[in-house]
Amino acid sequence: MRGHVFECLLRHVQQVNPYFRPHQxxxxxxxxxxxxxxxDLMDEAYSMSKSTCLDNLVEFCDTIVQLYKDEYLCEPNQEDLDCFLHNSEDHGFPGMIGSLDCMHWDWKNCPTGWQRGFCRWLRKPTTNCCVRGGYLV
Known part of the structure; x- marks a missing residue:
């Protein structure tokens, strides 16, 4: 994440929820x-107990939803739906609102340290990609 994006996110989160004053x-x-x-890894690296890490994650997710729900988590209006339908038609998928297709793609340049976590039954790294309305999600 770029520094200015993190700083902006940190500022917004701290304004809404003082729980996050230590940016750690x-x-x-x-x-x-x-x-x-x-x-376990967070416990060792940041000296936070497992339960505190989990509580922290829940608090962070709740804060993000509170911060950005009106802009990013709202239901599409008629203008948005028309735009989605038009774009999906342009890509050859007419009437594709709400459809979802997930698949595993081979990850040729997967970092060596991550390969074990991204290997499935094929024994080579893959990543899960979803297409919604003709767009990669």
Whole structure:
């Protein structure tokens, strides 16, 4: 994450929820979500207990929803739906609102340290991609 994006997110989160005054809590929550880090790792790296890490993650998610729900988590209006339908028609998928297709794609350049976590039954790293309404999600 770019520094200015993190600083903006940190500022917004801290304004809404004083629980995140030590920015270490935001870092722990982001690391757990982005890397799928287990609480054991956070416990060792940031000296936070497992239960505190989990409570911290829940608090962070609640704060993010509170902050951005009106802009990013709202139901689409008629203008949005028309735009989605038009774009999906342009890609050859008419009437594709609400459809979802997930698949595993081979991850050729997967970092060596991550390969074990992204290997499935095929014994090579893959990533799960979803297509919704003709767009990669």
């Amino acid at each position: 809590k935001v870092i722990v929550a982001l690391r757990m979500m982005v890397y799928g880090s287990p609480t």
